[in-house]
Amino acid sequence: MPTVTFDTKSEIAELEQHLLELQHHLLELKQYILWWSKQGIEKSHKDSAEERYILYSSAKSIINAKQKRVNLLRALVYA
Numbered sequence: 001m002p003t004v005t006f007d008t009k010s011e012i013a014e015l016e017q018h019l020l021e022l023q024h025h026l027l028e029l030k031q032y033i034l035w036w037s038k039q040g041i042e043k044s045h046k047d048s049a050e051e052r053y054i055l056y057s058s059a060k061s062i063i064n065a066k067q068k069r070v071n072l073l074r075a076l077v078y079a
Contacts, residue, residue: 012077019073026066033059 036059 015073015077019070019077022066022070022073026063026070029059029063029066033063
C-alpha cells in the first residue's frame with residue numbers, strides 16, 4: 001500500500017476540514033433518508049413500488065459515494 005506524507009500542518013488541517021464537511025453532508029443525506037422514509041410510509045398508497053425503489057436507490061448511492069470519500073480522507077488524515 002502506498003504511503004502518503006504531508007509537508008505542512010496546513011495540509012493536514014485542510015484534509016481534516018474536508019473530512020468534516022463530507023461527514024456533515026453524509027449526515028444530512030442520512031437525515032433526508034429518514035425523513036423520506038417517514039414520508040414514504042405516509043404516502044405509500046400514492047406512489048408505486050418502482051418509484052419508491054428508484055428514489056431510495058438514488059439517495060442510497062449518493063450516501064455510499066460520500067461515505068467512500070469520507071473513509072478515504074479519514075484514512076489519509078489518520079495514516
